[in-house]
Amino acid sequence: MCIHAYQPIARLLPLLALLLFLMAGQPANAQGDLGALFPASNAVAGWTLKEAPKFFSDNQLFDYMDGAAEIPKSYAFRQLGSAKYQNGVNVLEVAIFDMGTSADAFGYYSARCFLEHNPRVKETIIALDHPANLYVAVGVLTLWKDHYTILIQPDIGKPDEKTLTQFARIVSAKIREKGSPPEMLRRLPSANRVPNSERYVRGKAGFDALLAFIPTDVFGASKKPETVAAEYNLPGRVATLFLIHYPTASAAGDAFNAYKQYLTTKQAVFAASGVPNSFTALAKKERGTAAATSGSYLGVVLGANDAKTAATALRSLLTALSK
Amino acid sequence: MARDEHANTTETDSNPAEAARLTRRQFVQCSALTAGALALPFGAEALQGEKPKAKVVVVTTKATLGPSSPPSLALVEQMLEKGITALAGKSDPLQAWETFVRKTDTVCLPTAGGQLENVPEVNIAVYRALARLGVNKMTIGTHRMSSVWHTTVTDAMKEQMPELISNKLFGVANLPMDAIVVTPTVKHHDIAGISGTLKLYACFSKLGPWNYHGETPIHSEHWDGVAGGGMGACGWVPANDFKTQRKLHVVDMIRIGGSSRGWVAHPDGWVYTKSLVLSTDPVAADRVAFDLYMKVAQPSGRLDPMNHVLRAESEYKAGVADLKQIDVRRVTV
Numbered sequence: 316m317c318i319h320a321y322q323p324i325a326r327l328l329p330l331l332a333l334l335l336f337l338m339a340g341q342p343a344n345a346q347g348d349l350g351a352l353f354p355a356s357n358a359v360a361g362w363t364l365k366e367a368p369k370f371f372s373d374n375q376l377f378d379y380m381d382g383a384a385e386i387p388k389s390y391a392f393r394q395l396g397s398a399k400y401q402n403g404v405n406v407l408e409v410a411i412f413d414m415g416t417s418a419d420a421f422g423y424y425s426a427r428c429f430l431e432h433n434p435r436v437k438e439t440i441i442a443l444d445h446p447a448n449l450y451v452a453v454g455v456l457t458l459w460k461d462h463y464t465i466l467i468q469p470d471i472g473k474p475d476e477k478t479l480t481q482f483a484r485i486v487s488a489k490i491r492e493k494g495s496p497p498e499m500l501r502r503l504p505s506a507n508r509v510p511n512s513e514r515y516v517r518g519k520a521g522f523d524a525l526l527a528f529i530p531t532d533v534f535g536a537s538k539k540p541e542t543v544a545a546e547y548n549l550p551g552r553v554a555t556l557f558l559i560h561y562p563t564a565s566a567a568g569d570a571f572n573a574y575k576q577y578l579t580t581k582q583a584v585f586a587a588s589g590v591p592n593s594f595t596a597l598a599k600k601e602r603g604t605a606a607a608t609s610g611s612y613l614g615v616v617l618g619a620n621d622a623k624t625a626a627t628a629l630r631s632l633l634t635a636l637s638k
Numbered sequence: 639m640a641r642d643e644h645a646n647t648t649e650t651d652s653n654p655a656e657a658a659r660l661t662r663r664q665f666v667q668c669s670a671l672t673a674g675a676l677a678l679p680f681g682a683e684a685l686q687g688e689k690p691k692a693k694v695v696v697v698t699t700k701a702t703l704g705p706s707s708p709p710s711l712a713l714v715e716q717m718l719e720k721g722i723t724a725l726a727g728k729s730d731p732l733q734a735w736e737t738f739v740r741k742t743d744t745v746c747l748p749t750a751g752g753q754l755e756n757v758p759e760v761n762i763a764v765y766r767a768l769a770r771l772g773v774n775k776m777t778i779g780t781h782r783m784s785s786v787w788h789t790t791v792t793d794a795m796k797e798q799m800p801e802l803i804s805n806k807l808f809g810v811a812n813l814p815m816d817a818i819v820v821t822p823t824v825k826h827h828d829i830a831g832i833s834g835t836l837k838l839y840a841c842f843s844k845l846g847p848w849n850y851h852g853e854t855p856i857h858s859e860h861w862d863g864v865a866g867g868g869m870g871a872c873g874w875v876p877a878n879d880f881k882t883q884r885k886l887h888v889v890d891m892i893r894i895g896g897s898s899r900g901w902v903a904h905p906d907g908w909v910y911t912k913s914l915v916l917s918t919d920p921v922a923a924d925r926v927a928f929d930l931y932m933k934v935a936q937p938s939g940r941l942d943p944m945n946h947v948l949r950a951e952s953e954y955k956a957g958v959a960d961l962k963q964i965d966v967r968r969v970t971v
Contacts (some may be wrong), residue, residue, distance in 0.1 A: 455899040530864065
């Protein structure tokens with residue numbers, strides 16, 4: 316009787332065991348996958364592992380980054396692994412962010428490059444699997460591959476270019492898939508685009524820092540619509556063109572109206588753009604600006620020299636979008 | 639004497655009496671203030687029945703400073719003394735310090751944190767001045783300061799070394815305190831645009847910095863990922879968490895961090911602005927300090943750092959952001 320009483324449970328045992336294995340194994344595997352990407356001690360000659368990889372998930376990222384975690388968290392961030400290597404007095408950190416998708420890995424790479432740009436310091440693009448951003452002056456190399464964004468940066472001292480690229484190549488070689496930049500980037504015009512200025516943005520914190528700072532959420536960025544942007548050499552000055560893909564045409568229209576309303580409150584001077592469903596304006600902060608909807612897309616020009624230049628750029632943005 | 643187009647700015651030489659020279663109107667205002675000003679939450683200049691007016695002193699050294707020629711403690715102490723006497727309008731340094739901090743005070747001393755830590759001589763100069771004044775107790779709050787900073791400060795302070803808290807995200811917010819002396823650095827920041835005094839208040843706040851990363855404060859035990867708005871909320875902290883304490887801000891602009899890589903203001907972005915900015919008003923301190931920063935560097939990305947400064951005044955009444963309402967006195971050492 317006792318045996319019979321336990322029979323239903325006994326039948327479930329293999330299933331329970333499988334569930335327990337999956338529950339216990341999943342984080343370990345995720346951590347194991349990320350952990351396997353780190354170079355072994357002395358894989359780069361002379362550089363020994365000083366601190367084994369530490370892993371940070373979800374809100375732990377806030378502790379790791381001293382509060383700057385909003386931007387990576389705006390993307391599909393999964394986990395960060397960080398290890399330190401030492402060569403004499405020099406210590407460097409390899410930080411590998413699992414961003415969930417290759418679009419988001421590119422996105423965080425593009426965010427870092429944009430925010431780290433210092434006009435007074437030379438930055439170099441080097442060819443790895445994808446273009447990577449190297450700051451020789453301080454010894455920082457930022458790259459991405461598949462769904463990983465990777466930072467190799469000094470902790471103490473300054474690693475040289477050869478060391479940085481050796482670390483980068485070892486990590487890259489362990490990542491099987493190359494990954495592709497976001498498909499939506501193809502919808503930006505290519506003429507007059509400033510090389511390596513493309514950004515892929517999700518979330519309000521990223522939108523504020525990477526595109527346009529408006530304290531209130533005029534563009535509905537907190538709902539994380541896919542957004543792509545780049546800088547363009549337009550007559551008179553460099554301007555920003557960006558494209559937001561909303562879930563519906565109605566949402567795109569709402570954002571269009573909200574931006575127009577915002578500019579109205581800023582005493583912008585509006586002019587005819589000659590493009591359907593659009594406006595162009597000259598405002599104090601935004602300078603020459605223009606916006607148009609096309610289905611569920613909103614295209615925006617910011618920072619042009621005047622309203623006429625903004626209108627011309629808007630037309631090129633809409634032409635690229637329609638292709 | 640020179641004035642810029644925005645501010646009530648007075649340039650003086652290194653003579654504190656000169657630096658503290660007042661107009662007749664200011665003299666009358668300050669005389670009326672002497673007894674009651676310390677009880678006011680912001681700025682020793684506030685007058686009953688009149689719009690509060692803040693005072694900021696910018697002390698700049700003519701000395702050559704750079705990565706290979708850091709400031710000596712003697713120089714920083716001289717700069718601090720000139721600054722505090724100019725801010726107080728008193729030529730005696732001890733009397734000047736006592737304008738802002740009383741001998742009976744328990745004083746908390748949050749440092750600048752790890753992204754761009756203080757030049758240690760700035761902290762040492764402040765701690766030594768407070769030790770000379772003979773305050774009741776000093777507690778330093780730190781977050782990710784380097785071993786070099788720890789060693790330099792400990793070695794210099796010797797037996798006068800204040801209590802020091804580390805590994806607790808500053809750890810001072812809930813301590814009993816009568817006064818707070820804050821020593822922020824000014825640097826490129828991906829959420830605030832520029833990080834200075836107000837941003838530092840958010841870091842050592844009672845509820846944790848994540849509550850002030852957005853446009854308005856939230857009340858979350860942990861960071862919840864909802865942000866954007868350039869830290870428009872951070873002015874809430876000095877106006878609420880530290881509403882009753884006497885405040886003094888010594889903004890360490892010996893060097894500024896004009897760019898950041900990852901989450902560190904690396905030396906390639908350092909610019910030696912060779913200044914200390916002093917004020918009892920955290921908003922006015924940042925307003926003036928950010929102007930100085932933006933003469934030599936840019937904010938992070940597209941962020942407008944003045945947004946959180948202006949909002950600190952308009953929304954939280956944490957101080958004065960309007961340059962027309964700030965007396966800026968410049969002292970050269």
